[in-house]
Amino acid sequence: MEEDLVCQTCNGLGRIVDNNGKADICESCYGLGYVKGVYHSKPLSGSKLRLKRALVGTFGGLGIFYAIFLMALIKYSFGPILTLTVLLAGHLVAVTFLVFYILYRALHDS
Numbered sequence: 001m002e003e004d005l006v007c008q009t010c011n012g013l014g015r016i017v018d019n020n021g022k023a024d025i026c027e028s029c030y031g032l033g034y035v036k037g038v039y040h041s042k043p044l045s046g047s048k049l050r051l052k053r054a055l056v057g058t059f060g061g062l063g064i065f066y067a068i069f070l071m072a073l074i075k076y077s078f079g080p081i082l083t084l085t086v087l088l089a090g091h092l093v094a095v096t097f098l099v100f101y102i103l104y105r106a107l108h109d110s
């Protein structure tokens with residue numbers, strides 16, 4: 001849902017007066033005096049932070065996967081086909097997890 005809201009920085013004037021008494025175009029609304037409501041309810045920094053967490057989680061998971069995979073490889077010595085299959089499956093799971101997480105977040109944010 002999107003709606004125009006009066007800019008909180010300049011109170012809808014589109015201009016702000018800085019410490020030197022000099023009037024300047026409001027940086028929050030670029031002189032329009034209003035902002036899209038969606039930007040207030042959904043700050044970009046929040047979704048970026050969540051994306052960062054998802055990425056860290058995915059790569060952390062991959063790191064654990066590699067560690068377990070390497071240990072299993074040393075212990076059981078898989079054939080080349082099985083090694084490739086396990087590696088491919090591991091990446092597929094990681095990518096799928098990341099995509100579903102982003103989709104899940106996108107659906108719950110709107």
Ligand SMILES: [Zn+2]
Binds near residue numbers: 007010012013014028
């Ligand atoms: Zn403004």
